[in-house]
Amino acid sequence: xxxxxxxxxxxxxxxxxxxxxxxxxxxxxxxxxxxxxxxxxxxxxxxxxxxxxxxxxxxxxxxxxxxxxxxxxxxxxxxxxxxxxxxxxxxxxxxxxxxxxxxxxxxxxxxxxxxxxxxxxxxxxxxxxxxxxxxxxxxxxxxxxxxxxxxxxxxxxxxxxxxxxxxxxxxxxxxxxxxxxxxxxxxxxxxxxxxxxxxxxxxxxxxxxxxxxxxxxxxxxxxxxxxxxxxxxxxxxxxxxxxxxxxxxxxxxxxxxxxxxxxxxxxxxxxxxxxxxxxxxxxxxxxxxxxxxxxxxxxxxxxxxxxxxxxxxxxxxxxxxxxxxxxxxxxxxxxxxxxxxxxxxxxxxxxxxxxxxxxxxxxxxxxxxxxxxxxxxxxxxxxxxxxxxxxxxxxxxxxxxxxxxxxxxxxxxxxxxxxxxxxxxxxxxxxxxxxxxxxxxxxxxxxxxxxxxxxxxxxxxxxxxxxxxxxxxxxxxxxxxxxxxxxxxxxxxxxxxxxxxxxxxxxxxxxxxxxxxxxxxxxxxxxxx
Amino acid sequence: xxxxxxxxxxxxxxxxxxxxxxxxxxxxxxxxxxxxxxxxxxxxxxxxxxxxxxxxxxxxxxxxxxxxxxxxxxxxxxxxxxxxxxxxxxxxxxxxxxxxxxxxxxxxxxxxxxxxxxxxxxxxxxxxxxxxxxxxxxxxxxxxxxxxxxxxxxxxxxxxxxxxxxxxxxxxxxxxxxxxxxxxxxxxxxxxxxxxxxxxxxxxxxxxxxxxxxxxxxxxxxxxxxxxxxxxxxxxxxxxxxxxxxxxxxxxxxxxxxxxxxxxxxxxxxxxxxxxxxxxxxxxxxxxxxxxxxxxxx
Numbered sequence: 001x002x003x004x005x006x007x008x009x010x011x012x013x014x015x016x017x018x019x020x021x022x023x024x025x026x027x028x029x030x031x032x033x034x035x036x037x038x039x040x041x042x043x044x045x046x047x048x049x050x051x052x053x054x055x056x057x058x059x060x061x062x063x064x065x066x067x068x069x070x071x072x073x074x075x076x077x078x079x080x081x082x083x084x085x086x087x088x089x090x091x092x093x094x095x096x097x098x099x100x101x102x103x104x105x106x107x108x109x110x111x112x113x114x115x116x117x118x119x120x121x122x123x124x125x126x127x128x129x130x131x132x133x134x135x136x137x138x139x140x141x142x143x144x145x146x147x148x149x150x151x152x153x154x155x156x157x158x159x160x161x162x163x164x165x166x167x168x169x170x171x172x173x174x175x176x177x178x179x180x181x182x183x184x185x186x187x188x189x190x191x192x193x194x195x196x197x198x199x200x201x202x203x204x205x206x207x208x209x210x211x212x213x214x215x216x217x218x219x220x221x222x223x224x225x226x227x228x229x230x231x232x233x234x235x236x237x238x239x240x241x242x243x244x245x246x247x248x249x250x251x252x253x254x255x256x257x258x259x260x261x262x263x264x265x266x267x268x269x270x271x272x273x274x275x276x277x278x279x280x281x282x283x284x285x286x287x288x289x290x291x292x293x294x295x296x297x298x299x300x301x302x303x304x305x306x307x308x309x310x311x312x313x314x315x316x317x318x319x320x321x322x323x324x325x326x327x328x329x330x331x332x333x334x335x336x337x338x339x340x341x342x343x344x345x346x347x348x349x350x351x352x353x354x355x356x357x358x359x360x361x362x363x364x365x366x367x368x369x370x371x372x373x374x375x376x377x378x379x380x381x382x383x384x385x386x387x388x389x390x391x392x393x394x395x396x397x398x399x400x401x402x403x404x405x406x407x408x409x410x411x412x413x414x415x416x417x418x419x420x421x422x423x424x425x426x427x428x429x430x431x432x433x434x435x436x437x438x439x440x441x442x443x444x445x446x447x448x449x450x451x452x453x454x455x456x457x458x459x460x461x462x463x464x465x466x467x468x469x470x471x472x473x474x475x476x477x478x479x480x481x482x483x484x485x486x487x488x489x490x491x492x493x494x495x496x497x498x499x500x501x502x503x504x505x506x507x508x509x510x511x512x513x514x515x516x517x518x519x520x521x522x523x524x525x526x527x528x529x
Numbered sequence: 530x531x532x533x534x535x536x537x538x539x540x541x542x543x544x545x546x547x548x549x550x551x552x553x554x555x556x557x558x559x560x561x562x563x564x565x566x567x568x569x570x571x572x573x574x575x576x577x578x579x580x581x582x583x584x585x586x587x588x589x590x591x592x593x594x595x596x597x598x599x600x601x602x603x604x605x606x607x608x609x610x611x612x613x614x615x616x617x618x619x620x621x622x623x624x625x626x627x628x629x630x631x632x633x634x635x636x637x638x639x640x641x642x643x644x645x646x647x648x649x650x651x652x653x654x655x656x657x658x659x660x661x662x663x664x665x666x667x668x669x670x671x672x673x674x675x676x677x678x679x680x681x682x683x684x685x686x687x688x689x690x691x692x693x694x695x696x697x698x699x700x701x702x703x704x705x706x707x708x709x710x711x712x713x714x715x716x717x718x719x720x721x722x723x724x725x726x727x728x729x730x731x732x733x734x735x736x737x738x739x740x741x742x743x744x745x746x747x748x749x750x751x752x753x754x755x756x757x758x759x760x761x762x763x764x765x766x767x768x769x770x771x772x773x774x775x776x777x778x779x780x781x782x783x784x785x786x787x788x789x790x791x792x793x794x795x796x797x798x799x800x801x802x803x804x805x806x807x808x809x810x811x812x813x814x815x816x817x818x819x820x821x822x823x824x825x826x827x
Contacts, residue, residue, distance in 0.1 A: 103619075103658075179619075179658060180619060180620075180658070267622070267652075267654040267655060267656075268621075268622040268625070268654055268655075268656055269622055269624060269625060269654065270622065270624035270653040270654045271624050271625070271628055271653075272624065272625040272626075272627075272628035272629055272632075276621075276625060276628070276629055277628060277629055277632035277633075278632070278633075279633070281629075282618075282629060285618075285620075285621070286618065286620075368616050369612065369614055369616045370616050370617070370618060372577075372582060372612055373610065373612060373615075373630055373669065374630075374633060375580075375581075375582060375601075376580045376582065376605060376608075376610040376612075376682075377605055377610075377630060377633035377634040377635075378602050378603070378605040378606040378633060378634055378635050379602065379605075379633050380601070380602045522584070523584075524582070524583045524584055525577070525582040525583065527573070527574070527577055527582070527583065
């Protein structure tokens with residue numbers, strides 16, 4: 001472990017902007033949500049009434065259970081999406097400082113100096129601990145400051161702290177298994193999505209002690225029950241699991257060679273197949289496994305969400321307390337539409353993430369100097385980048401169609417509505433596409449004109465996500481909410497289809513893309529160093 | 530003879546750093562041209578401008594009579610490039626990369642490809658991430674050599690090769706010369722340039738300081754002489770053009786400007802010569818002199 005402290009400081013130096021940015025911004029969110037609730041519902045009775053109206057299985061499936069109908073309980077419930085984001089961000093941070101470093105060969109350079117072989121891993125875990133502490137601390141302070149109650153705020157902060165730490169530790173183990181940082185990120189992301197799905201399925205039935213929710217890491221963490229007779233032992237269990245995972249990561253790191261994973265790489269073909277021999281063929285080869293990953297994810301999530309929606313509608317129908325709520329909302333069918341629309345809105349953001357990821361691939365190929373030999377051959381710039389942009393624009397479009405199709409199948413078969421649901425839901429999913437394209441086009445514009453800032457695409461996406469998920473709760477004014485392209489989409493299924501905003505979004509996306517491509521044709525290629 | 534590459538007063542800046550500051554370069558058809566300079570002199574930047582990957586800020590650059598920026602795609606059909614820092618796609622095998630790059634350039638001689646794979650002892654079934662630096666360079670070299678491009682642009686292509694492979698590389702380049710191909714070979718390994726190049730250009734801090742055949746360049750410099758004389762070497766130190774004279778009894782060691790070689794040898798033979806070795810200046814000395822000279826006053 002010699003040298004851990006130096007590597008920790010080096011990691012801090014590399015992350016001096018990104019780490020404070022995401023930990024502080026995201027850590028402040030629960031507090032902001034709490035103060036917003038406090039001003040919207042100054043009377044606790046009003047808030048409790050609101051909580052009762054929200055406490056239906058469909059929303060429980062999306063956000064998790066409302067443990068307490070008070071300010072703290074509602075805050076914990078409504079900001080649960082932040083819990084997922086901070087967990088993922090910590091996992092990526094750990095991978096960035098372990099496997100990504102090794103893959104780039106920088107570990108080798110450092111490994112030859114007076115640095116122990118565990119130092120890199122130890123430094124990455126220290127960074128994760130730091131990030132978790134900032135996020136958890138700010139969450140606790142923020143909610144307490146908004147008047148949500150001290151004990152519960154501590155429990156909520158602890159929940160955020162442990163979510164970060166747990167997924168950081170999971171990522172540390174995964175980083176030992178694969179040779180590529182990209183695969184490691186995928187596996188960590190899949191663990192997170194899997195645990196979200198488990199929790200969703202468990203909570204959708206209305207049973208708050210469903211075993212599915214208990215075995216889901218996210219569901220488990222939410223069962224700390226902040227603000228409602230806190231179960232502190234849950235936190236204790238998570239600490240033990242984190243310690244165990246860290247020990248496993250150390251052990252794996254100690255027994256393997258530098259640069260090797262436990263999943264070994266096999267020899268491949270000595271000759272290229274004809275399909276590879278073009279810029280598009282190369283892009284297909286580089287992007288296909290990611291595309292398939294997303295498509296499988298959409299299909300699984302679609303079926304889950306579809307059947308969970310129906311389960312939720314049934315549970316609402318059976319609940320006499322919610323009778324008038326259902327009446328106000330226009331019956332079971334429209335509740336189902338609302339839940340599906342909410343699910344599609346989240347999938348739309350996911351699809352935009354897919355598009356941003358595919359577009360950023362062009363930039364990472366360029367910075368890794370792998371675009372250079374291709375562009376030094378008889379390949380024009382537009383043709384090269386076009387191969388990747390095809391995946392950035394049409395990958396998410398395909399994904400949303402798959403999502404809609406499977407959501408429709410899931411809901412249609414569970415509810416008995418059958419084939420009619422498929423067309424309705426798939427159409428509603430397709431409506432997300434223009435907003436996705438607009439988001440991707442921003443990345444293309446950055447890539448062409450401000451290539452060093454291309455990865456800001458993620459920040460733009462996170463901004464749109466937070467505006468959509470929390471903008472209304474934070475009482476932002478309409479013009480601020482309208483900054484997100486997703487706010488202009490018609491609410492489907494159930495609402496009216498308005499075509500004008502869709503046409504505008506597509507036209508703007510086309511203009512931004514054209515400007516980005518023109519910029520790319522005129523600028524210097526990155527020359528590394 | 531026509532020029533394949535001609536560069537005049539090329540300027541390229543990155544922010545406030547001036548990477549190329551009036552570079553000149555002429556490469557004639559059919560020659561192996563050494564492009565020499567220490568790390569950071571601007572060799573790779575100049576090559577990237579020639580390939581249309583970077584846009585020049587000033588000066589003129591022509592490649593096959595065309596504009597490397599505007600006509601990039603059509604010009605690239607006629608050349609093959611080996612970057613100084615070869616990075617491969619982690620999931621593609623070496624064989625796949627060779628075929629891909631060859632195809633993107635417009636075609637690949639598969640028989641030659643297989644010969645070269647054998648000659649360079651490359652395992653084409655390994656994935657990009659598992660190759661060492663030298664093996665990554667072999668992949669890029671084989672892809673370039675197996676193409677039927679008129680011009681090979683090689684940016685420090687041997688910096689990761691072992692001496693055995695270095696000699697394979699040299700014999701390949703001699704074959705290319707025989708086949709009438711033009712080669713631009715950037716290098717800081719002088720022995721390699723001496724062994725291969727018809728003409729060289731030496732650059733420093735983004736500017737060409739010397740250009741010509743090795744013979745022409747040698748003319749501007751000094752030969753080292755070790756001689757064993759029959760008597761005392763009186764007065765040799767006073768002759769024009771003699772430098773760094775060391776006298777040990779009847780043995781002398783010195784360097785002499787090539788222009789004065791004749792006079793000095795006559796002076797030696799009047800004393801009487803028992804043994805003599807003379808060494809032409811190596812590129813190394815030429816190089817060092819240029820750099821020392823220009824760094825001195827600054």
